[in-house]
Amino acid sequence: MATVADFILERLRAWGVARIYGYPGDGINGMLGALDRAEAQGPRLIQVRHEESAAMMACAHAKFTGEMGVCLATSGPGAIHLLNGLYDAKADHQPVLCLVGQQRRAALGGDYQQEVDLLSLFKDVAHEYVQMAVTPGQVRHLIDRAARIALDQRTVTCVILPNDIQEMDAVPVPPAEHGTVHSGVGYVRPRVVPDEATLDRAAEVLNAGKKVAMLVGAGALGATDEVIAVAERLGAGVAKALLGKAVLPDSLPYVTGSIGLLGTKASWQLMSDCDTLLMVGSSFPYSEFLPQEGQARGVQIDLDGRKLSLRYPMEVPMVGDARETLTALLPRLDARTDFGWREQVEANTERWWRVLEKRAMDDAVPINPQRVFWELSSRLPADAILCADSGTAASWYARDIRMQRGMMGTLSGGLATMAPALPYAIAAKCCHPGRLAIALEGDGAMQMNGINELITVAARWHEWTDPRLIVLVLNNGDLNMVTWEQRSLGGDRRFDTSQTVPPFDYAAYARMLGLDGIRVETPDAVGPMWEQALQAKRPVVLDVLTNPAVPPVPPHMPVEAVRHYMKALRSGDSQAREVLRATAREMWAEAVPARNVPG
Known part of the structure; x- marks a missing residue:
C-alpha cells in the first residue's frame, strides 16, 4: 500500500514537477523514503547545503522555466531556514510550493522538541495558502490547491506535513460523502486582455504623446517582439527594470538600459524629459526615477491589478498580460513621422555606453x-x-x-x-x-x-x-x-x-x-x-x-x-x-x- 508521502510525489508528478530542492531531517523521513522509492520516476531530490538555498533554488527554477518551483525541509529549524528564500520568491511574484515537516500530531501543543507553530510562521510569506494535513484523505486537495494557487497567484504556498501523516496509508480517492473535497490536477493561465474601450483610451493617450518613454519589467519577459513593435510604432525610448533586463537586447539603439539607483544616465534623461509613460509588467519601486507627477500622461499594463497606479498615477491603468495586451494595442497606435525624440534618446544612449567604456577601462x-x-x-x-x-x-x-x-x-x-x-x-x-x-x-x-x-x-x-x-x-x-x-x-x-x-x-x-x-x-x-x-x-x-x-x-x-x-x-x-x-x-x-x- 502506498503511503501519503508516495501519493504526494505521484500528485506532484501529475503537476509536472521534475525536481524538489531540499535538505533532509527526521521531520520529513516519510518524504525521503518516498523520494528514494520514486527516484527512477521522479521528482528528483536536489540536495543543497542549507535550506535557505533550497528555497532560493525553487525561486530560480520558477524564474528560469515558468514552472512552479518546489522546496522541502524538515520541521522546526529546517522550516525556519526556508523563509528568506521564500520571501525572495514572494517579492518577485514566483510560484513556489513549500513542503515542510512537523512533529507527530499527538505531540502538538505539548512543547515538544522542534515544535514550532508553522501555520503562524508561514502565514505571511504563504498568506495565499498555508495548511497543515491532519488526515490522509485531506492531502490530495491540499497539494492540488497549493499548486494551483501558487501558479495562479504567482506566489508562495505551503503544505505542512506531520511526520506520522507521511507514513500513513494514502487515500487517493476520498469517499463520496458529505464533508469531503474532490480536487483535480491542472492549470491553464487565462488570456487576460483589457476591454476594447480601455484599449482605445490607452491608444488615444499614447498617440497624443510626442515624447513617449516605456518602462518594461519582468512581466514583459515573454513579450519581446511585441515590446519592440510598440516602441518602434511610437518612436519611444525603452528603459528596463532590473528584473526585466533580458526583455530587450541592448543592441537596440533606443534601449536606454537599466533604471534607478543602479541604472543609466540615459534612462534618467528618458524619464526626465518624456511627456508620456507606458509601463509594462513592472512594479519598479523608486518613484524618484520616474517622471515628476503631472509631467507625463500614463498608461500601465500589469497582470496584477494591485500594482496599477502604484508608482505613478496612471491615466489608463489596464489589467492584462503584456504580450496579449500589446498585441491588441498595436493596431490602434499611429506610426510616428517625427523622430526627433527618438534621435535624442539614441544619442543619449550611445553617449552613455561610451561613458561606461571609459569608466570601465x-x-x-x-x-x-x-x-x-x-x-x-x-x-x-x-x-x-x-x-x-x-x-x-x-x-x-x-x-x-x-x-x-x-x-x-x-x-x-x-x-x-x-x-x-x-x-x-x-x-x-x-x-x-x-x-x-x-x-x-x-x-x-x-x-x-x-x-x-x-x-x-x-x-x-x-x-x-x-x-x-x-x-x-x-x-x-x-x-x-x-x-x-x-x-x-x-x-x-x-x-x-x-x-x-x-x-x-x-x-x-x-x-x-x-x-x-x-x-x-x-x-x-x-x-x-x-x-x-x-x-x-x-x-x-x-x-x-x-x-x-x-x-x-x-x-x-x-x-x-x-x-x-x-x-x-x-x-x-x-x-x-x-x-x-x-x-x-x-x-x-x-x-x-x-x-x-x-x-
Missing part, C-alpha cells in the same frame, strides 16, 4: 570592478544565463552587461537579499544543463553561503551536458554596497569593524573541491581570465582582486546625498583618499567619454 588598484563586467559582456554567448547578487555586483551587472536576445538574467529584485547568485546559477544548470550559467557576486555573499554551495556544484557538475558554471567573486575585502550606503544615506564614514570581509582564497578553495580556480590580480589578466573560463571543461571560480573605492555612482544624486557623501569622507573614512580619486575619475569619464562606440 580607468585604472584602479588592483583592478577596477567595472572592467571585469565590461570585458565579460563582449564575450558572452547568446544563450548565457546570468545570476547577479545584491550589492555592487548588481550595479555592474545592471550597467555594464549588454544583454543579447536569448539570454536570461535575474537577481533578487523585490527582496534584494544577499547571496542568491550561486543558488540561482545551480538551479539554472539543473533546469538548463546544456547552457552556460554565470554567478556574479561579491566576497560577502560568497562567504555567506557561496563557499558552501560550491560543494553542491562539485557534487553535481558531472551531470550537466555543458559542464560550465562560472562563479565570479569580486574579492575586495569589503561589504561594499553597505559601505556606500553608510556614506551617502547617513553621512557616516566607513565602519571598518562591520564592513571588513575576512581574507579568503576562493580560487584555492575551488581547486580543493576539484573545480578550476583562477586568481586574478592585474587588469591585463581580466580578458584572458574570461577566455579561459569560457573554454573550461568544468566549473570555474574566478577570484578577482578588485578596488572597493570605485563608486557605483547613481545616474542622479540628490543634493542631500552629496552632502552626506562629503561629510562621511571628511570624518576620517579609512578609504577617503582613494574614494575621492575614484569619484573624480568617474565624473571625468562622464564629461569626456570614450571616443569609440562599443559594438
Whole structure:
C-alpha cells in the first residue's frame, strides 16, 4: 500500500514537477523514503547545503522555466531556514510550493522538541495558502490547491506535513460523502486582455504623446517582439527594470538600459524629459526615477491589478498580460513621422555606453570592478544565463552587461537579499544543463553561503551536458554596497569593524573541491581570465582582486546625498583618499567619454 508521502510525489508528478530542492531531517523521513522509492520516476531530490538555498533554488527554477518551483525541509529549524528564500520568491511574484515537516500530531501543543507553530510562521510569506494535513484523505486537495494557487497567484504556498501523516496509508480517492473535497490536477493561465474601450483610451493617450518613454519589467519577459513593435510604432525610448533586463537586447539603439539607483544616465534623461509613460509588467519601486507627477500622461499594463497606479498615477491603468495586451494595442497606435525624440534618446544612449567604456577601462588598484563586467559582456554567448547578487555586483551587472536576445538574467529584485547568485546559477544548470550559467557576486555573499554551495556544484557538475558554471567573486575585502550606503544615506564614514570581509582564497578553495580556480590580480589578466573560463571543461571560480573605492555612482544624486557623501569622507573614512580619486575619475569619464562606440 502506498503511503501519503508516495501519493504526494505521484500528485506532484501529475503537476509536472521534475525536481524538489531540499535538505533532509527526521521531520520529513516519510518524504525521503518516498523520494528514494520514486527516484527512477521522479521528482528528483536536489540536495543543497542549507535550506535557505533550497528555497532560493525553487525561486530560480520558477524564474528560469515558468514552472512552479518546489522546496522541502524538515520541521522546526529546517522550516525556519526556508523563509528568506521564500520571501525572495514572494517579492518577485514566483510560484513556489513549500513542503515542510512537523512533529507527530499527538505531540502538538505539548512543547515538544522542534515544535514550532508553522501555520503562524508561514502565514505571511504563504498568506495565499498555508495548511497543515491532519488526515490522509485531506492531502490530495491540499497539494492540488497549493499548486494551483501558487501558479495562479504567482506566489508562495505551503503544505505542512506531520511526520506520522507521511507514513500513513494514502487515500487517493476520498469517499463520496458529505464533508469531503474532490480536487483535480491542472492549470491553464487565462488570456487576460483589457476591454476594447480601455484599449482605445490607452491608444488615444499614447498617440497624443510626442515624447513617449516605456518602462518594461519582468512581466514583459515573454513579450519581446511585441515590446519592440510598440516602441518602434511610437518612436519611444525603452528603459528596463532590473528584473526585466533580458526583455530587450541592448543592441537596440533606443534601449536606454537599466533604471534607478543602479541604472543609466540615459534612462534618467528618458524619464526626465518624456511627456508620456507606458509601463509594462513592472512594479519598479523608486518613484524618484520616474517622471515628476503631472509631467507625463500614463498608461500601465500589469497582470496584477494591485500594482496599477502604484508608482505613478496612471491615466489608463489596464489589467492584462503584456504580450496579449500589446498585441491588441498595436493596431490602434499611429506610426510616428517625427523622430526627433527618438534621435535624442539614441544619442543619449550611445553617449552613455561610451561613458561606461571609459569608466570601465580607468585604472584602479588592483583592478577596477567595472572592467571585469565590461570585458565579460563582449564575450558572452547568446544563450548565457546570468545570476547577479545584491550589492555592487548588481550595479555592474545592471550597467555594464549588454544583454543579447536569448539570454536570461535575474537577481533578487523585490527582496534584494544577499547571496542568491550561486543558488540561482545551480538551479539554472539543473533546469538548463546544456547552457552556460554565470554567478556574479561579491566576497560577502560568497562567504555567506557561496563557499558552501560550491560543494553542491562539485557534487553535481558531472551531470550537466555543458559542464560550465562560472562563479565570479569580486574579492575586495569589503561589504561594499553597505559601505556606500553608510556614506551617502547617513553621512557616516566607513565602519571598518562591520564592513571588513575576512581574507579568503576562493580560487584555492575551488581547486580543493576539484573545480578550476583562477586568481586574478592585474587588469591585463581580466580578458584572458574570461577566455579561459569560457573554454573550461568544468566549473570555474574566478577570484578577482578588485578596488572597493570605485563608486557605483547613481545616474542622479540628490543634493542631500552629496552632502552626506562629503561629510562621511571628511570624518576620517579609512578609504577617503582613494574614494575621492575614484569619484573624480568617474565624473571625468562622464564629461569626456570614450571616443569609440562599443559594438
